[in-house]
Amino acid sequence: MDKFNTRATIKNTSFLSTFMDRTNDGKKKLSYRTKRWVLIISIHLLFFLSFAIDIQVLEGTLNGSRFLGFHMIDIFSTMQLYLATYQLPINMIIGTVTIILLYLFVGGRSYCAWVCPYGLLSEIGEKIHNTLVNKKIIKSRTFDNRIRHFFWLIFLVLSFTSGYLVFETFNVVGILSRFIAYGWSVALSWVLAVLLIEIFFSRRAWCKYICPIGTTYGYIGRISATRIKWNDNCDHCMVCHDVCFENQVLEITKAKYDKQREEKNITEEFIVGADCTLCGRCIDVCHADALEFDFRLKSLI
Ligand code: SF4
Ligand code: SF4
Incomplete structure (x- = not known):
């Protein structure tokens, strides 16, 4: 990808x-997409090997696991379990608090971009979707992404009223994670159905409009330390908007904000939107080096 000679x-x-x-002095480097894919594949290889040959490094699935003996429990799973059974075993509390603290530090929805195996599949689906749209074979359909808060609430209410973890029947992340660790299941056909919806109907629809796991991590992201930072090297080319499937968080890069910034002499700002997955795609494509990862611990304190 040569972002300095062609808009990427x-x-x-x-x-x-x-x-x-590429760096602006022409050197090649791995993109954030490569780094994320390597991390996602490594995490799930550890799940697989821990079960298949009992190496006991990362046991379980993304719903609940033990990493070198430390419990880690998905926050939304814990919420569903509590509402369905009114019980919270001590290991679940410890595992959930561990995950909350971890994502307060590394960024809420970084889970979606750096851990979730469906996110990786969804990126491939996104590319196919965008190609079909560009060739005018299908239309791009978008919806109000605030609908995700409605799904989040509905799945919690369903746990409370039914006494079951209803979302887990539809949870493509859990289905894929169990498949990787324990093997084939017919539930994979649901994952395929969701992927086909994303390819032919709406770009990244599951991640953008439905997944309550991502929504929960987004709530943590509002106050998490790791964020993307923008600076005024930006020439408002809007390439970052084009590649970001949650580009409502990139309003900051639009020229219309310049006057306010000039008045207040602002040269840098954090992208604070909860929907940012910290995937780094915007950094990869920015030809002006106007975006970077940064910690905002100071500004939070
Ligand atoms: S941040 Fe970079 S990619 Fe985004 S509009 Fe500004 S110059 Fe373009
Ligand atoms: S703003 Fe950048 S890091 Fe955040 S989701 Fe969009 S492309 Fe990814």
């Missing part, structure tokens, strides 16, 4: 080229 929009860039990036 979805249309201008092949999928494979997004795995390599």
